[in-house]
Amino acid sequence: EIPLNYGADRLGKRYDADMQKFRDNRLGAFIHWGLYAIPGGEWNGKVYPGAAEWLKSWAKVPSGEWLELMKQWNPTKFDARKWAKMAKEMGVRYVKITTKHHEGFCLWPSKYTENTVANTPYKKDLLGEMVKAYNDEGIDVHFYFSVMDWSHPDWRYDVKTPEDSAAFSRFLTFTDNQLKELATLYPTVKDFWFDGTWDASIKKNGWWTSHVERMLKEMLPGVTINSRLRADDYGKRHFDSNGHLMGDYESGYERRLPDPVKDLKVTRWDWEACMTVPENQWGYHKDWSLSYVKTPVEVLERIVHAVSMGGNMVVNFGPQADGDFRSEEKELAKSIGAWMKKNGQCIYGCDYAGWEKQPWGYYTRKGSDVYMVVFNCPYSKHLTVKTPKGTQVVKAALLNRKSVKVVETARNEYNVDMPAQEPGEPFVIKLQIKEAA
Numbered sequence: 001e002i003p004l005n006y007g008a009d010r011l012g013k014r015y016d017a018d019m020q021k022f023r024d025n026r027l028g029a030f031i032h033w034g035l036y037a038i039p040g041g042e043w044n045g046k047v048y049p050g051a052a053e054w055l056k057s058w059a060k061v062p063s064g065e066w067l068e069l070m071k072q073w074n075p076t077k078f079d080a081r082k083w084a085k086m087a088k089e090m091g092v093r094y095v096k097i098t099t100k101h102h103e104g105f106c107l108w109p110s111k112y113t114e115n116t117v118a119n120t121p122y123k124k125d126l127l128g129e130m131v132k133a134y135n136d137e138g139i140d141v142h143f144y145f146s147v148m149d150w151s152h153p154d155w156r157y158d159v160k161t162p163e164d165s166a167a168f169s170r171f172l173t174f175t176d177n178q179l180k181e182l183a184t185l186y187p188t189v190k191d192f193w194f195d196g197t198w199d200a201s202i203k204k205n206g207w208w209t210s211h212v213e214r215m216l217k218e219m220l221p222g223v224t225i226n227s228r229l230r231a232d233d234y235g236k237r238h239f240d241s242n243g244h245l246m247g248d249y250e251s252g253y254e255r256r257l258p259d260p261v262k263d264l265k266v267t268r269w270d271w272e273a274c275m276t277v278p279e280n281q282w283g284y285h286k287d288w289s290l291s292y293v294k295t296p297v298e299v300l301e302r303i304v305h306a307v308s309m310g311g312n313m314v315v316n317f318g319p320q321a322d323g324d325f326r327s328e329e330k331e332l333a334k335s336i337g338a339w340m341k342k343n344g345q346c347i348y349g350c351d352y353a354g355w356e357k358q359p360w361g362y363y364t365r366k367g368s369d370v371y372m373v374v375f376n377c378p379y380s381k382h383l384t385v386k387t388p389k390g391t392q393v394v395k396a397a398l399l400n401r402k403s404v405k406v407v408e409t410a411r412n413e414y415n416v417d418m419p420a421q422e423p424g425e426p427f428v429i430k431l432q433i434k435e436a437a
């Protein structure tokens with residue numbers, strides 16, 4: 001192996017209680033909220049179809065002009081308790097909040113910059129209100145933090161000159177201070193999800209990314225850190241130069257998922273995917289007609305797909321500038337929540353089953369309970385199940401309801417009958433199995 005000072009701190013998965021909770025949570029929600037919610041994708045009368053939280057970049061708005069938006073930041077309809085109830089009803093076990101996105105506006109009253117909620121008409125500590133409300137509902141809070149800060153004069157995309165080095169060193173100190181501030185002010189935070197770490201300036205400072213992981217873990221024992229923070233001695237990201245995952249879980253699956261047959265390697269480590277409901281909108285965009293908007297069943301399939309491969313899924317919400325959610329997002333939360341209420345036992349605490357993927361849907365597993373989550377009903381009216389050698393299917397039943405017929409068709413092959421009544425939505429069959437000792 002290549003000797004590294006700033007490669008993976010640990011080989012293999014973490015199995016402490018905090019990581020197990022991260023894993024068992026399985027379903028999370030992203031909250032992308034910042035100044036970008038005010039223009040909602042439109043600048044000087046032009047609507048930009050790109051991601052709304054990148055509008056400053058698409059419209060080439062100078063930072064000074066962009067930060068003028070702070071004068072309009074006053075989410076009068078914001079009610080943290082309502083937000084937390086919506087998350088609870090959706091069945092999410094954790095929420096990832098953008099403490100600061102690339103624009104550099106902080107949802108908490110940081111004392112290291114003027115670009116914070118304290119210097120807006122709203123004034124109050126939005127992040128603190130959210131952390132309390134979600135925690136009061138038993139929902140874990142994770143912090144999204146963008147290292148790249150378009151509004152900070154010392155941010156550099158690359159470090160080429162002595163001036164760049166001096167500036168970027170100041171920037172890293174500023175960032176350290178903000179992270180220590182977040183860990184001190186909000187000690188119930190369970191995870192830091194870093195973004196904006198793809199530029200040469202960070203890749204050339206792998207030591208700093210290693211320092212941040214160690215610093216936060218020292219301040220908050222048990223906290224989880226995503227792989228996207230990390231670069232090693234040679235600028236390798238997520239996986240170090242020896243192929244070992246850095247951080248505690250892979251966070252490369254943004255708006256995409258591993259192939260359920262070809263990419264089974266991901267079941268060897270923890271990972272978390274995140275997804276948008278439109279094709280690519282994280283922050284609030286006023287016009288969702290510009291791209292395809294996933295239906296609740298399509299969102300649900302991505303959630304189940306992730307869990308079936310041992311991963312978590314985070315579904316994104318982009319609140320409006322007034323602090324309310326658009327109706328499509330409220331409907332989505334309700335719809336997913338209704339399904340999770342009936343079927344959540346095939347998600348929470350579940351993992352990769354290790355059985356051969358079938359066209360009707362996905363397997364998930366918790367201990368000796370194997371779940372079939374059916375999205376595609378075959379004309380044959382039965383669902384093929386192929387078990388690993390030495391494993392038998394003893395019984396099958398719709399979740400908490402009547403059993404369905406199981407017929408052995410060949411060694412380690414079964415036909416599981418479809419339910420008599422067409423369920424009209426993705427449904428779950430729980431298998432009772434017998435494994436060779």
Ligand SMILES: C#C[C@@H]1N[C@@H](C)[C@@H](O)[C@H]1O
Nearest residue numbers: 051053054195254274282
């Ligand atoms: C690119 C990029 C960022 N990463 C996603 C999680 C959003 O925050 C998007 O703006």
